[in-house]
Amino acid sequence: MNMTLPLEMLMYTCPKCKTCTATMHPGEEVVESICPAFTKYGYFTYSGGGKCYTAQGILEGVLEPDEDMAEVIYHCTLCKACSEQCAAKSIEPSEVARMVRRELVQAGYGPPPEAQGLVKSFLQNNNPYGAPRRMRNRWSRKLELKSPLKEKVDTLYFVGCTADLIPQRNHFALNTVRLLEAAGENFGILGEEEFCCGATVFNLGCMEDFKKVAAKNIETLNSLEVERVVTSCAGCYSILRHVYPEVSKVEFQVIPFVEYLQELIERGRLRLNNELQAKVTYHDPCHLGRYSGVYDAPREVLKAIPGLKLEEMGRIREKSWCCGAGAGVKTAFPDFAMWIGEQRVKEALDTGAEILASSCPFCEGNLADVVSAIKAPIQVKDITDLVVEALGE
Amino acid sequence: MKVFSSPVDSKLAEDAYLKLVDELGDEKVTRNRTILFSYSGTALPIPKTMPDVVVRPESVEDVQTVLRIANQLIIPVTPVASGTLEPSIIPKAGGIVLDTYAMDRIREINTDSGYAVIEPGVPMGKFTRALAPHNFRAALGSFPPGNSVLLNYTLRGHGTHRSNGIDSEILGLEVVLPDGTVVETGSKAFSQTYPESTWHSPWGPLPDLRGIFMNACGTLGVITGGAVRIYDRNEMQDAPLYAFNSYGDAVDFMVKISRANLVEHVTTWHWGLYTIINTLEAGEEMETSDEYTIVFLVEPWQDPGDRPYCVVIPVMTGFKEDLETHTKIMDRLAKERGGRPFNQECQERFPGAWRYWNNYAIKHEPCIAFMRGFALGYGFMHILYAEPKKVVELEKFGLEYIYTRGLQYGTTYYSHCLDQGRTIFLRITPFVDPADEAEHQNALDIYKSYVEEGMKRYGATPIRYDGLVNYVDKAGGFGKLMKMIKQAIDPNNILNPGLRIYDQGW
Known part of the structure; x- marks a missing residue:
């Protein structure tokens, strides 16, 4: 994820070969769609290459940011599948799409009207969900957790707005705390002092808003002198790990919780004694997978749970199909988000799995909505749910 | 890059849009300006033109509807499939772009007869994967897996690489004419009268009409399906490599082994090209590679020193015993022409090229x-056919002619032996700085004059219409007949008129 790549470098090398739209590289046995927007809407413009052409149009003065452009550019979850597939390799269509979003925002055509509430809330409440600041940290009020602002801790758990403020996603935070405690970790949370990481505004193209909060968060996190920051949200992790260093100097180490979990299990600090007799399939969150290269840790954690059998879907790891929730799509275009998620849930059902596990509250939210809407016979769970179950008492 | 506005009257465009939406629905029709722009041109540094409407038909009936409306209103229609570089898919006259990528069904795989019936949206990647379980394969061109099989095959050249010298992979075509008539060619032509008719033969008792739709760039009809040859993988596939110190020796070798039926197909690669592909396949960036110097700074006709000037790649298929014997014979024939087997050396020194x-x-x-080579700039398609001895002269002439005319980057080529050496395909590719508009113009001028010189001096012929030169008026009676055919089939000139095949280049 690069905030400074020259636009020309990214645009002019697209030969319109459409390899960005499906898995077609030599050695791949089957061809499967991989770009949700192109698969759904079909026009080349929706593909990764098409976004490069749009940027070209802006640069050459043929296209100006307008509603038409916003319609195309925001119908994209920025899942990065196109960048991963691109045959030219020198192109990063996801980055181009972000740049075009910034142009749209500057010209007053972005974010989409339905997503503007996210930005407004971010500016007013420091979270995108419209929740007043006092609502933060309600999930942990009875837990007596440490604050690194008041005492020395080794690990900061950066909870993230979704796990903090969305009641259905609180279990991410509760599980993480439960597991850190079980492992005897000296950890703390920022509680009401935690600010949104800024992923939502960054992905919507509101760069100025993002930079302000990013700078503040970096300053806070740098000052804590913790050994590590762990996050249970793939979006937060991706932003803290890859984008913050572009804003200013980062002096802390950030780790996705699932990776830390793997370490805790491997070192014997967590013992998984309860058998879970079930078939599970794993959905790679885009920001943990393609953006960050974390593919093995979640699978190793699942394999460490006694009795659990991992059945893989066809599109996994670098070639994973997006859940549909990202980059403002869930809020701005809920039908599109549900369509994307439905493709994924059907793929999960094809494996015969009873559980669709993931490691991101956004993914879980959208996939759970789809399962509920189509009454699919599968449970959506976070990996930490399963580990807590396996932990027993 | 220049981008022209659509020359179509805005009221006419509006009428067409409304009628199309009315009949096809708004999911298949758009005039979103951002979408229009991405259909205005190709990756080639050729000026673009904005269309007025883009339509994504999903069936033959949808195509008929579009053509009926276009004919009523007399508005241009440019049919496109997925291609990377073809100038034929630029909607120079504005109007409607008909994007056939949504027509992506593989209708039939017939392993008994050896053909498949596919729609224009079927990309090569999908097609090869579908054939694999049947132990069959398709002719591959140097186009990527996302590109349309039918588009590339109907433009020839691309699809001629695997068929024992046959210059077309197309057995038959299903085409919608501007008046909505659906034409099926070859043995399938009788399907209305004899429903048992299939696509097995390109010929019948009547003239072979495939040809008028091949290389026609959608000016005579919209191709909605076609039967293409597919090939048994056989017991063994092999590609023993040979190194030669001159293109002339390589061509002589290619013709000899082709006429003796030792190979199914054979190509030769210039040192610049296999050096590039070796680097790219290894995952390295060309610009930062040590090889950059030799490829882009050494004159391409020069002896490249410790690497062979040309590598010949014979493609073989059949029984193991046959292939082993044929390889021994080729070893001898190569040595007689100053060449040498190159397999082991290639694996060691050029592993990326070997893998490719x-x-x-x-x-x-x-x-x-x-x-990945596009990161170096746009590749032009200086492709000419010529007879073997003349193509050897053309290579010498062409490399120097193109390289010495002030382009920033290098020049290289590959070559196919076609129809048992009756004609040789030579694609010389200079690379052009994608951000330098003056260089684009220079590259276009060089291209046009190179083709003209190639035709004048060496009796060469371009393999497809490039939109730059008026070939029809240079084609005598043939050109006259083409104009008559166009007049008869498309009297309102709605189909890809911007390409101006029938009057003058642009």
Whole structure:
């Protein structure tokens, strides 16, 4: 994820070969769609290459940011599948799409009207969900957790707005705390002092808003002198790990919780004694997978749970199909988000799995909505749910 | 890059849009300006033109509807499939772009007769994967897996690489004419009268009408399906490599082994090209590679020192005993022409090129590494056919002619032996700085004059219409007949009129 790549470098090398739209590289046995927007809407413009052409149009003065452009550019979850597939390799269509979003925002055509509430809330409440600041940290009020602002801790758990403020996603935070405690970790949370990481505004193209909060968060996190920051949200992790260093100097180490979990299990600090007799399939969150290269840790954690059998879907790891929730799509275009998620849930059902596990509250939210809407016979769970179950008492 | 506005009257465009939405629905029709722009041109540095409407038909009936409306209103229609570089898919006259990529069904795989019936949206990657379980394969061109099989095959050249010298992979075509008539060619022509008719033969008792739709760039009809040859993988596939110190020796070798039926197909690669592909396949960036110097700074006709001037890649298929014997014979024929077997040396010194040729010639994987070459700039398509001795002269002339005319980057080529050496395909590719508009113009001028010189001096012929030169008026009676055919089939000139095949280039 690069905030400074020259636009020309990214645009002019697209030969319109459409390899960005499906898995077609030599050695791949089957061809499967991989770009949700192109698969759904079909026009080349929706593909990764098409976004490069749009940027070209802006640069050459043929296209100006307008509603038409916003319609195309925001119908994209920025899942990065196109960048991963691109045959030219020198192109990063996801980055181009972000740049075009910034142009749209500057010209007053972005974010989409339905997503503007996210930005407004971010500016007013420091979270995108419209929740007043006092609502933060309600999930942990009875837990007596440490604050690194008041005492020395080794690990900061950066909870993230979704796990903090969305009641259905609180279990991410509760599980993480439960597991850190079980492992005897000296950890703390920022509680009401935690600010949104800024992923939502960054992905919507509101760069100025993002930079302000990013700078503040970096300053806070740098000052804590913790050994590590762990996050249970793939979006937060991706932003803290890859984008913050572009804003200013980062002096802390950030780790996705699932990776830390793997370490805790491997070192014997967590013992998984309860058998879970079930078939599970794993959905790679885009920001943990393609953006960050974390593919093995979640699978190793699942394999460490006694009795659990991992059945893989066809599109996994670098070639994973997006859940549909990202980059403002869930809020701005809920039908599109549900369509994307439905493709994924059907793929999960094809494996015969009873559980669709993931490691991101956004993914879980959208996939759970789809399962509920189509009454699919599968449970959506976070990996930490399963580990807590396996932990027993 | 220049981008022209659509020359179509805005009221006419509006009428067409409304009628199309009315009949096809708004999911298949758009005039979103951002979408229009991405259909205005190709990756080639050729000026673009904005269309007025883009339509995504999903069936033959949808195509008929579009053509009926276009004919009523007399508004241009440019049919496109997925291609990377073809000038024929630029909607120079504005109007409607008909994007056939949504027509992506593989209707039939007939392993008994050896053909498949596909729609224009079927990409090569999908097609090869579908054939693999049947132990069949398709002719591969140097186009990437996302590109349309039918589009590339109907433009020839691309699809001529695997068929024992036959210059077309197309057995038959299903075409919608501007008046909505659906035409099926070859043995399928009788399907209305004899429903048992199939696509097995391109010929019948009547003239072979495939040809008028091949290389026609959608000016005579919209191709909605076609039967293409598919090939048994046989017991063994092989591609033993040979190194030669001159293109002339390589061509002589290619013709000899082709006429003796030792190979199914054979190509030769210039040192610049296999050096590039070796680097790209290894995952390195060309600009930062040590090889950059030799490819882009050494005159391409020079002896490249410790690497062979040309590598010949014979493609073989059949029984193991046959292939082993044929390889021994080729070893001898290569030595007689100053060449040498190059397999082991290639594996050691150029592992990326070795892997590429293995994937392409033995495993039959569509190539992808070439696409990374676009980071170096746009490749032009200076493709000419010529007779063997003349093509050897053309190579000498062409390399120097193109390289010395002030382009920033290098020049290289590959060559196919077609129809048992009756004609040789030579594609010389200079690379052009994608951000330098003056260089684009220079590259276009060089291209046009090179083709003209090639035709004048060496009796060469371009393999497809490039939109730059008026070939029809240079074609005498043939050109006259073409104009008559166009007049009869498309009297309102709605189909891809911007390409101006029938009057003058642009």
